[in-house]
Amino acid sequence: MFMHNKRLQYTVRVSEPNPALASLLLEQFGGPDGELAAAMRYFTQGLGEVDPGRKDMLLDIATEELSHLEVIGSIVAMLNKGVKAQLAEAAMEEADLYMSLTAGGNSHTQSILYGGGPALTNSSGVPWTAAYVDSRGEPTVDLRSNIAAESRAKIVYERLINITDDPGIKEGLAFLMTREIAHQKSFEKALYAIENNFPSGKLPGIEKYANLYVNTSQGDGDMTGPWNSGEQWERIDDLEKTMPIDDGDGTASVQLDKADAGVAEKLALRTRSDPKSDPTTGADLGAGPGA
Ligand code: MN
Numbered sequence: 001m002f003m004h005n006k007r008l009q010y011t012v013r014v015s016e017p018n019p020a021l022a023s024l025l026l027e028q029f030g031g032p033d034g035e036l037a038a039a040m041r042y043f044t045q046g047l048g049e050v051d052p053g054r055k056d057m058l059l060d061i062a063t064e065e066l067s068h069l070e071v072i073g074s075i076v077a078m079l080n081k082g083v084k085a086q087l088a089e090a091a092m093e094e095a096d097l098y099m100s101l102t103a104g105g106n107s108h109t110q111s112i113l114y115g116g117g118p119a120l121t122n123s124s125g126v127p128w129t130a131a132y133v134d135s136r137g138e139p140t141v142d143l144r145s146n147i148a149a150e151s152r153a154k155i156v157y158e159r160l161i162n163i164t165d166d167p168g169i170k171e172g173l174a175f176l177m178t179r180e181i182a183h184q185k186s187f188e189k190a191l192y193a194i195e196n197n198f199p200s201g202k203l204p205g206i207e208k209y210a211n212l213y214v215n216t217s218q219g220d221g222d223m224t225g226p227w228n229s230g231e232q233w234e235r236i237d238d239l240e241k242t243m244p245i246d247d248g249d250g251t252a253s254v255q256l257d258k259a260d261a262g263v264a265e266k267l268a269l270r271t272r273s274d275p276k277s278d279p280t281t282g283a284d285l286g287a288g289p290g291a
C-alpha cells in the first residue's frame with residue numbers, strides 16, 4: 001500500500017514565479033526521462049520481480065521516484081502560482097495577462113489548457129505515455145535499461161540546472177540529479193550481483209560470430225580501438241570475400257507447396273518488366289524545360 005507524507009523529500013524554495021522555466025522543468029515531470037517514467041518503470045519491474053533483493057530495491061527506488069515527481073511538480077506549481085491566480089481571477093488587463101503567459105516560452109499551453117498546474121507532459125506539451133517504459137521482464141536486460149535511464153535523467157537535470165540562476169531551484173535540481181547517480185550505482189551493483197550477466201538470457205551466442213568485428217563502413221576515417229581490435233576481436237575488412245558469412249549463397253529462399261509455387265509464378269509473369277520497351281509516358285507528353 002502507499003501512504004502519503006505531507007512533507008516533501010527535499011524542501012522546495014522558489015525565488016519568484018517563472019512560467020517559461022516551469023514549462024522546461026516539465027521535461028522531468030512527464031517526459032521520457034522524467035520522474036513518472038522512472039517510477040512506473042521500477043514499480044512494474046518490482047511487481048514482476050521474483051528475486052527478493054531486487055524486488056525490494058525496485059520498490060524502494062520506484063517509491064522514491066514518486067517522491068521526486070512530487071518535488072519537481074511542486075517546483076512547477078510554485079513557478080506558475082502567480083500566473084495561475086492571474087488567469088483564474090482575470091485581475092490583469094488582457095494584454096498584460098497575455099504577455100505574462102507567452103513571455104519567453106510555450107507556457108501558454110500549460111496555462112490555458114492545464115490552468116498552471118503541473119501537467120503530465122514533456123516540456124513541449126507532449127502527453128506522457130507508457131511507451132517511455134521499456135522493460136522486458138528479464139533482470140539483466142531491465143537493469144541495463146535502468147542504468148541508461150538513470151544516466152539520461154542525470155544529464156537532463158544537469159541541463160536544467162544550467163538554465164536557471166534561482167538558487168533554491170538549482171539546489172533542488174542538484175538533489176534530484178544526485179539521487180539519479182545513486183540509483184545508477186544501485187542498479188549497476190544489482191546487475192553485477194547476477195553471476196554470468198552477459199549476454200542476457202539463457203541461450204549462448206554462436207561462438208564463431210561472437211567475436212567478429214565487421215568493418216562495413218570503409219574508407220578514410222577507418223579507426224582501430226579496443227572495440228574492434230586486439231585479442232578479443234577477429235576483424236573482417238574484405239567483405240566481398242567473406243560475405244555471406246555462412247556457407248550459403250547469400251540469397252533468400254523458401255520452400256513453397258505446388259499450389260503456392262504456381263500462383264507465385266503467375267504473379268511474377270503478370271508483373272514482369274520488359275527491359276527492351278521504352279514507352280512514351282505522361283511525363284514525356286507534358287515535359288517542359290528542366291524535365
Ligand atoms: Mn528521480
Ligand code: MN
Binds near residue numbers: 038065150179180183
Ligand atoms: Mn532515479
